[in-house]
Amino acid sequence: MSLPVFAGMLAASLVGIFLIPILYGVVQGGRESVQGRLLFAAGQAGHGETGDRRFGLTRRGSRRTAESCLCRGWRHLTRVRHRHGMAEDAWAREGRRRARVRACLVALLGLGLALPALALWLDALRQSLGPDPWAEASQRSGSWALVFLLASLTVTPLRQTLRLAALAPMRRVIGLTAFAYAVLHLGIHLGSIGGDVRRFLAELLSQRNLLFGALAIALLIPLAATSFDRAIRALGGVAWRRLHLLVFPAAGLAIVHFAVSWPQKVDVTEPAVAAGLFAWLVGYRLIAPRGGAPGPATYAGLALAASAVTAGLEFAWFALRTRVDPWLVLAANLDPDLAPRPAAWVLAAGVAALVLRLARPPASSARRGRLARQLPIA
Numbered sequence: 001m002s003l004p005v006f007a008g009m010l011a012a013s014l015v016g017i018f019l020i021p022i023l024y025g026v027v028q029g030g031r032e033s034v035q036g037r038l039l040f041a042a043g044q045a046g047h048g049e050t051g052d053r054r055f056g057l058t059r060r061g062s063r064r065t066a067e068s069c070l071c072r073g074w075r076h077l078t079r080v081r082h083r084h085g086m087a088e089d090a091w092a093r094e095g096r097r098r099a100r101v102r103a104c105l106v107a108l109l110g111l112g113l114a115l116p117a118l119a120l121w122l123d124a125l126r127q128s129l130g131p132d133p134w135a136e137a138s139q140r141s142g143s144w145a146l147v148f149l150l151a152s153l154t155v156t157p158l159r160q161t162l163r164l165a166a167l168a169p170m171r172r173v174i175g176l177t178a179f180a181y182a183v184l185h186l187g188i189h190l191g192s193i194g195g196d197v198r199r200f201l202a203e204l205l206s207q208r209n210l211l212f213g214a215l216a217i218a219l220l221i222p223l224a225a226t227s228f229d230r231a232i233r234a235l236g237g238v239a240w241r242r243l244h245l246l247v248f249p250a251a252g253l254a255i256v257h258f259a260v261s262w263p264q265k266v267d268v269t270e271p272a273v274a275a276g277l278f279a280w281l282v283g284y285r286l287i288a289p290r291g292g293a294p295g296p297a298t299y300a301g302l303a304l305a306a307s308a309v310t311a312g313l314e315f316a317w318f319a320l321r322t323r324v325d326p327w328l329v330l331a332a333n334l335d336p337d338l339a340p341r342p343a344a345w346v347l348a349a350g351v352a353a354l355v356l357r358l359a360r361p362p363a364s365s366a367r368r369g370r371l372a373r374q375l376p377i378a
Helices: 003-044 062-083 088-113 115-125 133-162 165-192 197-206 208-225 229-235 237-260 269-287 296-321 326-332 342-359 363-374
Strands: none
Touching (some): 088 115, 115 133, 115 165, 165 197, 165 208, 208 237, 237 269, 269 296, 269 342
C-alpha cells in the first residue's frame, strides 16, 4: 500500500473521530448550557464552587448531588428572574442563543484541531514528506498528539486561573483530539512495517521507545471511552475522576517515548520543554486548592521549580545519553549570550501563568459580571 493512499485512509478515519466531539457539542450544547447556568446560579446562591460540582465530582452519589445542585440553581434563578421582571420568552431565547453559540465554538475547535492532520494528508498526497516519508509522518503525528495531550491538561489550570467556566467543555474535545492523533501515529507506524502485527509485537519487546508509546496509548483508551456524560453518570463522579487521573502517567510515558525517539541526541529542546511543562502541570495539580487557583506566590515558586526540574532533566540526559559535558550544558542556562535553553522557556511559561493570575478580576466582580451576562432582562 502506497503512503498517499494509506495516509489518506488514516486522515479520513481521523476526521471521523473528530466528528464525535463535534456532534457531541452540537447535540449536547443546549443541555450543557442550561446545566452550566443552573450550576453557576447554585454557586451564586451560596453553595460553593460550581466548576468542580458539575456531575457531582466532589461528592459521592454524583447523580443525586448534580440534580440537587440543579434544583437549587433553578430556584435561585427563578427568584432573580421575578425580582428583575424578566420575561419567560426572553429567557428561553437567550438560553437557545447561548447554546447555539457554544455548540458552534466546540465544532469550530474540533475542525481547527484537525488541520494538522489534514496538512499531513495533503503533504502525503503531494509526496513532499522528504526522503523518509513514513518517519516524517510518524514524527509529525506523534508531536501533535503530545502537544494536544499537554494542552488538554492545561485547560483546568487556565480555567481556574482566569475563572472562565466556559473553558471546561474544551478539555474533552482537546483530549479526544490527542487520542485521535495518537491512534494516527500508531497507524502510520504499522503502515511503515506493512501492517505486520507480529513484527510490531516483537518490536515492543526489543525497542523501549515503542513500549513506552504503546503503554501511553493503552492508558488513553479508557479515558477516551469514558469522555461522555453517560459514562460519568454510570461510573459516578468519584470513580470517573480517579479513572481520569491516568492521563498523567499517560502523558509522562508519552514524553519519555518522545524523548527516546527524538532523532537528535544533542539538541533536545523540544523534549526538555515538554517535560518541563508537564512538571509544571503536575505541580499545579498537587498544590492548587480544590476547585480554585493558588496565590501569586505559589505561581512564582512553581515557575522556578519547574524551570529547575527542566534544567535537571536536561543535565541527566546529557550525562547518560551523550558524551557532552553536562556541566557545560548546565552552565549554558546562565549565559545570556547564548540562545534560550529549555529551562528559560519553561520559566517564561510559568511567568506568563503568574501574569494571568495577577490580571484576573476579583471573585465578586467576576461573578456579578457572569450573572449579568447570563440573565437577560426584559
